[in-house]
Amino acid sequence: MRKGYFGEFGGQFVPELLMPPLLELEEALSEIVETPAFQDELTGYLQDYVGRPSPITFCRNLSARLGLDLWLKREDLNHTGAHKVNNTIGQALLTKRMGKSTLLAETGAGMHGVATATAAALLGLKCVVYMGAVDVERQNVNVRRMELLGAEVVAVQSGTRTLKDAINEALRRWIADQADTHYCFGTAAGPHPFPLLVRNFQAVISREARQQFLEKNAALPDVVVACVGGGSNAIGMFHHFVPDESVRIVGVEAAGTGEPGCYHSAPLNLGTNGVLHGMKSKLLQTPEGQILPSHSVSAGLDYPGVGPEHAMLHGQGRAHYGTCNDAQALEAFQTLSRTEGIIPALESSHALGWVMENARELRGKSVLVCLSGRGDKDMGIVEEYL
Amino acid sequence: MNVPADKLTRRIAEAAAKGRPALVPFLPAGYPHKDTFWQALVGLDTKGAAVIEIGMPFSDPVADGPVVERASLKALAEGVNLEWILTELQKREFRAGLVLMGYLNPVMQYGLERFAEDAAQAGVGGVILADLPYEEAGEVRAALDARGIALIPLVGLNTSAGRMALYAKEARGFAYFVSVLGTTGARDQLPGQVRSQLELAREVFDVPLALGFGLRHPDQLRKLAGLVDAAVFGSALIEHLDQGGTVGEFMDQWK
Ligand SMILES: Cc1ncc(COP(=O)(O)O)c(C=O)c1O
Numbered sequence: 001m002r003k004g005y006f007g008e009f010g011g012q013f014v015p016e017l018l019m020p021p022l023l024e025l026e027e028a029l030s031e032i033v034e035t036p037a038f039q040d041e042l043t044g045y046l047q048d049y050v051g052r053p054s055p056i057t058f059c060r061n062l063s064a065r066l067g068l069d070l071w072l073k074r075e076d077l078n079h080t081g082a083h084k085v086n087n088t089i090g091q092a093l094l095t096k097r098m099g100k101s102t103l104l105a106e107t108g109a110g111m112h113g114v115a116t117a118t119a120a121a122l123l124g125l126k127c128v129v130y131m132g133a134v135d136v137e138r139q140n141v142n143v144r145r146m147e148l149l150g151a152e153v154v155a156v157q158s159g160t161r162t163l164k165d166a167i168n169e170a171l172r173r174w175i176a177d178q179a180d181t182h183y184c185f186g187t188a189a190g191p192h193p194f195p196l197l198v199r200n201f202q203a204v205i206s207r208e209a210r211q212q213f214l215e216k217n218a219a220l221p222d223v224v225v226a227c228v229g230g231g232s233n234a235i236g237m238f239h240h241f242v243p244d245e246s247v248r249i250v251g252v253e254a255a256g257t258g259e260p261g262c263y264h265s266a267p268l269n270l271g272t273n274g275v276l277h278g279m280k281s282k283l284l285q286t287p288e289g290q291i292l293p294s295h296s297v298s299a300g301l302d303y304p305g306v307g308p309e310h311a312m313l314h315g316q317g318r319a320h321y322g323t324c325n326d327a328q329a330l331e332a333f334q335t336l337s338r339t340e341g342i343i344p345a346l347e348s349s350h351a352l353g354w355v356m357e358n359a360r361e362l363r364g365k366s367v368l369v370c371l372s373g374r375g376d377k378d379m380g381i382v383e384e385y386l
Numbered sequence: 387m388n389v390p391a392d393k394l395t396r397r398i399a400e401a402a403a404k405g406r407p408a409l410v411p412f413l414p415a416g417y418p419h420k421d422t423f424w425q426a427l428v429g430l431d432t433k434g435a436a437v438i439e440i441g442m443p444f445s446d447p448v449a450d451g452p453v454v455e456r457a458s459l460k461a462l463a464e465g466v467n468l469e470w471i472l473t474e475l476q477k478r479e480f481r482a483g484l485v486l487m488g489y490l491n492p493v494m495q496y497g498l499e500r501f502a503e504d505a506a507q508a509g510v511g512g513v514i515l516a517d518l519p520y521e522e523a524g525e526v527r528a529a530l531d532a533r534g535i536a537l538i539p540l541v542g543l544n545t546s547a548g549r550m551a552l553y554a555k556e557a558r559g560f561a562y563f564v565s566v567l568g569t570t571g572a573r574d575q576l577p578g579q580v581r582s583q584l585e586l587a588r589e590v591f592d593v594p595l596a597l598g599f600g601l602r603h604p605d606q607l608r609k610l611a612g613l614v615d616a617a618v619f620g621s622a623l624i625e626h627l628d629q630g631g632t633v634g635e636f637m638d639q640w641k
Contacts (some may be wrong), residue, residue, distance in 0.1 A: 003521075011521075012519060012520055012521055013490060013517045013518065013519075014448075014517055014519060014520060014521070015448065015449045015516050015517060015519070015540065016519045016539070016540050016541060016542060016545060016549075016564075017449075017540075017542045017543075017544060017545075017564060017567060018519075019521075019549070020520050020544045020545075040431070042533070149451055155477060158455060159445065159446065159455075159459070160451070164446065165446075166444050168447075168448050172448060172449075172451075172568070172569050175449075175567060175569065176568040176569075177570055178544070211438075221506070241621050254456045258470070274491045274494060274495065275490045275491045275494060276446060276491060277446075277448075278517070283491075285491070285495070286493055287495060288467045288468065288469075288496070289444075289491040289492035289493070289494060289495030290444065290492070291445045291446050291491075292443040314533075361500060
């Protein structure tokens with residue numbers, strides 16, 4: 001396999017000016033991240049600061065209603081309320097070891113921004129977060145959290161003013177500030193080595209979950225499910241299950257309003273091969289190669305691309321990728337809140353929504369869902385819709 | 387054989403022989419408007435451009451600053467696409483060498499072989515793809531090389547001698563030196579290390595060197611006399627047109 005590729009997907013499609021920091025990061029991945037000393041330090045922070053291991057929870061009430069065994073991997077219980085912190089603590093520790101002073105990040109829902117700002121505060125780093133102006137509006141609580149944590153939040157006014165444009169701006173900033181700044185990419189996408197680096201840090205989810213599930217059930221789950229934005233919680237949830245052939249792996253993309261012709265965020269289901277943000281992957285684009293706007297009720301899934309490893313798993317048929325639309329996600333959001341007393345993030349609600357929609361087919365099966373985050377941040381949006 | 391890439395080298399050398407850097411204006415295709423663009427191009431050609439760079443618009447131009455990005459999005463909104471650019475180019479002839487500059491994805495969707503073929507038909511001598519570093523460039527370079535079109539390398543202030551050498555081995559036409567650690571856009575001042583990096587690039591590359599990305603005033607070039615063979619200006623030209631200026635006036639001030 002070519003360096004930085006997952007099958008035919010991945011690569012490093014960036015301006016030459018970004019190659020030196022990417023090559024530096026590649027080296028840091030093998031020379032620093034993969035050493036026992038670094039892993040020990042990271043594990044310490046994950047335990048004592050993030051609160052890992054996160055538990056898995058059996059959903060008694062909802063399982064009975066759906067006729068299947070529903071388990072949740074509780075990434076919502078992490079400090080800052082989502083899986084994003086697994087990655088940001090890792091990258092922030094790496095940044096310190098690389099001798100850089102500043103963390104740069106993009107954010108959609110604001111969860112990665114908050115998690116980056118948190119890691120920066122903890123480790124004494126400066127933090128700059130780029131966020132689409134549309135997202136600044138719809139995820140305003142997270143903007144205030146980032147600012148409280150000492151980060152500078154830059155509202156991006158170009159293009160569609162969402163996550164894709166925030167990534168463009170962050171890449172531009174990184175070109176200029178690469179000497180003292182690390183780009184703390186928020187998902188398992190982008191140019192090599194980010195898809196590997198982020199998977200490395202998120203794989204803790206399935207390392208724990210597989211073990212926990214085996215301990216409680218003396219068997220592996222039948223189905224593992226996660227929502228897919230850029231793909232970091234999903235690849236983290238899938239990684240240690242990929243070799244288990246009996247386990248069905250399902251990623252869930254956001255189908256937007258679900259109406260034909262309307263924007264959505266499902267590049268694996270509805271996109272074509274292309275190059276964006278440094279990677280070859282599946283993209284929402286015109287036949288002429290212009291990137292299309294995406295839509296989802298959840299800002300964190302609102303992205304026209306997807307990490308290259310998912311594109312490979314999709315192509316191989318090892319993982320299947322379903323969809324869940326806005327209405328189904330909102331329904332799942334309410335259902336989990338009412339039946340289990342857990343308010344899920346709208347992103348995670350897409351994974352749950354897929355399970356609820358497909359309950360008949362999944363009857364009697366054990367289903368382990370990655371609850372990637374908690375839903376407090378989404379109260380404003382949900383109230384608008386309900 | 388008539389190799390399109392050689393025209394770029396030749397035009398730059400002709401200007402350099404007159405003791406000044408060759409002028410290489412950049413204009414996004416379809417700018418300022420779809421119907422006035424070709425007229426602007428003719429203006430640049432008759433006013434002494436050695437090479438003209440035509441921007442192929444892309445929705446997500448990460449190597450570009452706000453001026454070029456805005457111009458590209460506007461062109462897209464007016465329906466500019468590769469098909470239009472290449473078909474229209476085939477109808478025209480220019481004294482200046484022609485370079486297409488953009489990003490990989492639109493070219494990939496157009497079809498690499500088809501692109502190389504149509505570009506050659508249109509008299510294009512070089513192609514710059516801002517998001518295609520050495521490691522990923524093999525396939526594209528092969529397709530262009532087969533038609534005598536140069537894949538112009540971009541190098542900059544943080545490119546090591548080793549990486550420059552990789553590009554130099556394959557370079558034809560000219561090499562593009564990015565004068566700032568940043569995106570396109572005119573700046574009043576160029577960074578101090580430009581001189582020493584240019585000296586390095588001079589040693590490594592056999593093809594002519596063009597300097598671009600940050601240029602605003604002709605005097606920025608005077609200080610680098612002898613170190614560059616050509617000067618590329620994009621944002622400064624776009625800003626000039628935006629303020630109601632003409633292509634002719636703009637070219638005159640750089641002569
Ligand atoms: C809670 C939550 N889940 C999922 C996502 C989607 O990202 P990814 O696909 O990288 O896990 C986000 C992104 O903001 C998020 O906040």
